[in-house]
Amino acid sequence: MFCDYSGEGYVCRTSVRVGLWNRVLKMSTSAWSFALFLLLRGQFCCGNDESGSKPINPCCHYPCENWGVCMRIGLDDYDCDCTRTGYYGKNCSIPEFWSRIHDLLRPNPDVVNYILTHFKWLWDIVNATRLRDWLMGLVLTVRSDLIPNPPTYNTKYDYLNWEAYSNITFYTRILPPIPQDCPAPMGVKGKPELPDPDELANKLMLRRKFRPEPRGTNLMFGFFAQHFTHQFFKTNHKIGSEFTLALGHGVDAAHIYGYSMDRQLKLRLLKDGKLKYQVIDGEVYPPTVAETDVSMIYPPHVPEEQRLAIGEDRFGLLPGLTMYATLWLQIY
Ligand SMILES: *[C@@H]1O[C@H](CO)[C@@H](O)[C@H](O)[C@H]1NC(C)=O
Ligand SMILES: *[C@@H]1O[C@H](CO)[C@@H](O)[C@H](O)[C@H]1NC(C)=O
Ligand SMILES: *[C@@H]1O[C@H](CO)[C@@H](O)[C@H](O)[C@H]1NC(C)=O
Numbered sequence: 001m002f003c004d005y006s007g008e009g010y011v012c013r014t015s016v017r018v019g020l021w022n023r024v025l026k027m028s029t030s031a032w033s034f035a036l037f038l039l040l041r042g043q044f045c046c047g048n049d050e051s052g053s054k055p056i057n058p059c060c061h062y063p064c065e066n067w068g069v070c071m072r073i074g075l076d077d078y079d080c081d082c083t084r085t086g087y088y089g090k091n092c093s094i095p096e097f098w099s100r101i102h103d104l105l106r107p108n109p110d111v112v113n114y115i116l117t118h119f120k121w122l123w124d125i126v127n128a129t130r131l132r133d134w135l136m137g138l139v140l141t142v143r144s145d146l147i148p149n150p151p152t153y154n155t156k157y158d159y160l161n162w163e164a165y166s167n168i169t170f171y172t173r174i175l176p177p178i179p180q181d182c183p184a185p186m187g188v189k190g191k192p193e194l195p196d197p198d199e200l201a202n203k204l205m206l207r208r209k210f211r212p213e214p215r216g217t218n219l220m221f222g223f224f225a226q227h228f229t230h231q232f233f234k235t236n237h238k239i240g241s242e243f244t245l246a247l248g249h250g251v252d253a254a255h256i257y258g259y260s261m262d263r264q265l266k267l268r269l270l271k272d273g274k275l276k277y278q279v280i281d282g283e284v285y286p287p288t289v290a291e292t293d294v295s296m297i298y299p300p301h302v303p304e305e306q307r308l309a310i311g312e313d314r315f316g317l318l319p320g321l322t323m324y325a326t327l328w329l330q331i332y
Contacts, residue, residue: 011119034215045267055075055076057181058072058077059072059158059179060179060183063091064091064092065093067085067093067150067175068082068091069160071159086099107142113123116139132157152164153174154172155177157177158176163276220323222320223320227255227324231252255284255315256332257313267294273332275328277329284329285329286308286322288305288307289304289308291308292309296313308322311325
């Protein structure tokens, strides 16, 4: 439960009691519905489920705005916890004084981007003066402030909690999970069944027509991004595909040296700060798995001498990632 310790702290207690009360009410209503169902069975058939049966949890409508947290009160009322959202009112929709000022002064991202990417003469002047460091610091802050930084949830709880914030093994989410007693899987709207994920992916992601990259970049950049971000966006296959293995919480060069000291020592030459390598026809490549005893994942048909040992055990599966591992041998 989300507690505001700057307030009286009674928010938590009330909510716990409300939660218990809800459970008691829900148990008794479901007992009553069952008795009624037995009684009426065969006399009336299959009317609209919603009429007469228990009221829909109002939080299924997602009434709270601006990251307010919805709490069900009794059966058909709710309360939005607007703590620290900068807004107030029944639905956290009315800005407080400072939020109003902040919203007013907040630069439009497109305008900021236009100014930063045009007026070369202006930036040349800025670059030539002592203003540069101060202004670049400001530019970075302005840019990072454009990204909203809301409190986070995880799939387990529909309220803000410390674990969702701190447990980096969970994929975090910025919207609370749908309350469990909603009529539709998306709350109150949409079909009663979620679409098949494969069908959805095909409809939304499958490319039917070749479209050249609009900024004129190439495949190497895509692979570079994948290679680099794998340091912190990495699935923890031991626990499950929904968990992230972000042990270092940032840039830790695990994509080059591996996640453990053991792996790192097997990959390093331990001389001149370089990694182990092999030379084939005068060209430098990563060493083989057999040579280094580093575990890698390759399809069964890949011959022994083509199984290259790289920091990340799945990188051998994609040519672009192997390419970067090979290129980096010149530096690392
Ligand atoms: C709060 O949201 C609900 C549902 O969206 C709406 O019916 C109600 O009018 C809103 N109340 C206020 C005070 O904005
Ligand atoms: C900014 O100034 C530095 C020298 O102070 C120069 O090396 C750099 O190329 C300049 N940057 C641009 C984009 O002109
Ligand atoms: C993080 O979440 C995982 C998965 O639910 C759990 O096994 C683990 O104990 C949690 N760790 C902490 C520090 O809460």
